[in-house]
Amino acid sequence: MNKGKHDPIFWLFLAPAIIAFLMVIIIPFLMGIFYSLTDWTSRPQPGGLQFVGLKNFIESIQDPSFLYSFLLTFVYTFINMLLINIVAFGLALLVTAKLKFKNIYRAGFFLPNLVGGLILGYIWQFIFNIVIPNLPVLSTIYPAIAEPANLMLANRNSAVMAIVIAGSWQYSGYIMMIYIAAILSVPEELFEAAKIDGASPFKKLLHITIPMTAQAFTITLFLTLVQSFKQFDVNVSLTGGGPSTQFMGKFMRGTELLALDIYNTAFTSNSLAQSQARSVLFFVVLVVISLIQVRQNKRKEIEL
């Protein structure tokens, strides 16, 4: 161990990991930045690759549909983070309480996370389009729900909520697991002391459980932030970007999140270089936001 980093054996054992990391992360990442500055098409180009400077970035920022996707992604991320964390924390409190069959519930809440996002999107599409309007229980209490104009996926705002619901259903169980681990690690003495002081369950939650699990919040907020920002598969299969909307005088897809916008720029508009530029912008923004979030959360953590 003393010889440390100069030992060839050390590097040899590290080599597979380093090579894999280089090949699939570092090199493609640098190539991506390079391509974003060119007119690359991934098609036969008689003129060869031309260097175009920041043209792709400027055109991206000027494109209303890219700006719209950016704004929509922020809104979606905010709602999604909120809902996932509230649901996940609630579920975690539930399954750490003195409850019969709590292990079965834990497994049950985790299961949706094992369903692929694309399949999940199609299942929820079926629920929103067919099951909800045809459910006798719902349509007798609230007949308007079966009106075609009131379908979840028929309006822009409710369609965004539909993605949030499907996304939360998928991801809450996973986040719940992290909260469970954190809640179980809170020392029992604290609760006993609170009991002697006569604290109500709500006070205990507010002043013991939540502060003591702050380090879990750092992780879960980070994970849900990144996951919501990168949402793609549920978006594609559930709404495909529809229904449409008007923004800055242009007609465009109303529920197209950033990842889908980047994909459509690449494969429908056939502007691969520009979609690469959008990915780079996406990356930079996401890094900045996550750094701010993690720093803010870290301050609230309690060292034991």
Added chain:
Amino acid sequence: MKKILVVLVLLTALVGTAFAGGNQEGVKDSGVRPTLELLQNKPEIDAALKTYAKAWGEANGVDVVIKTVGGSVDVTVDQMLTVGYAAGDLPDVFVFPGVDDYKKWSEVILDVSDQKWVKDTAVEFVYDGKVYGFPVAVEGWGMAYNAEILKAAGVDPASLVNLSAYKAAFEKMDSMKAELGLDSVVSMAASISMSWVTAHHNFNSLLSNGLPYGDLSVVNGLLAGKVDMDRLEQYAEWVGLLFKYADQAVLTTGDYDAQVGAFASGKAVFLHQGNWADGNIEGAGATFKRAFAPHGSMNAATDGIFVAAPAYYAINKDSKVIDFAKQFLNDLVYTDDGHNYMVKEAGMIPAYSTVKLSPTSPLSQSVQKWAADGKVYSWSQYYFSEDFRNNTLGPIYNQFAGGNINETQFVAALKGAFEGLK
């Protein structure tokens, strides 16, 4: 000393694995059977094509690999080619739908003007006087109708040739919905994922309805940003008519299955789809008589439906097995097995005069009948880029279908979109 030995052994192992891949590659290349890879986009004929290709490959000493994309999965041939080109691995034969895609891939598409089959078809893909594409089949769309319900409603399908006739017929049947057992008159889909119905197929009515086959006057006008307002307004009225008498749930949120399902179950009289829907309609157990009526997008009578080759096989210029690829396409046209595959197994309408077989499904027969009568209009939508159709036009149709904009705003939005093209 011992340590160096260990390092050496590990290094050789590592280098060995790195080269192992290359060696296997070499063995495969010098193998006895070459491989012919074909990339196509019709999931409905995938099984039939694979069976035929396997038999053909065995007879000719080639391994034919068929790759299929498309259907409801959002991967297109173009995307596969883009990815393949980046990886340096293009298929030997691939499908392309029309001129916009030809231009993207013209560098790798082989000139096949000298092939025998060229004189036996009328719908080969020609660009600058040279033949580049082998037509896969002939397809057509119009307003597919349920002949039995039309008869019960007392509407003569032969009269449905213009806006006023359709308007009267739709109104009449809409008032008889209860007695005819209908949910809606028309089965139409306009959600964003169904833009290929609105912004591709329906859009073509504006481009070529009522014009001589191959007439590009409207297309060229629009591409130059010049809009014929009279034609556009009539077209918008037609779109409005279709949307108004459609089942609103299917229109705004339905997918292909929902759209075809409503027609197949007799809940709608008309279906805005092509003859490819026959398989799905039969699959749903429908046995009623059905055929195509023309689109009524104009005040003037337009007595014909839209018929063309939906896609063409192109041979990759850089392929190592060009001769096999040429032979594969020729054998489709000139052997009984090829005919049998195209018509009987895959259920396609043949694009070649050498094929004497006829498809058995009613909508395909209807397309053949219209084509035999010479009452056909061209497919011109491929002169507009996929980007324009999906990203610009699709949302406009969707807004109109959802009732967010009215007919006047729809006309203005389309006009603005075309003016942005020049």
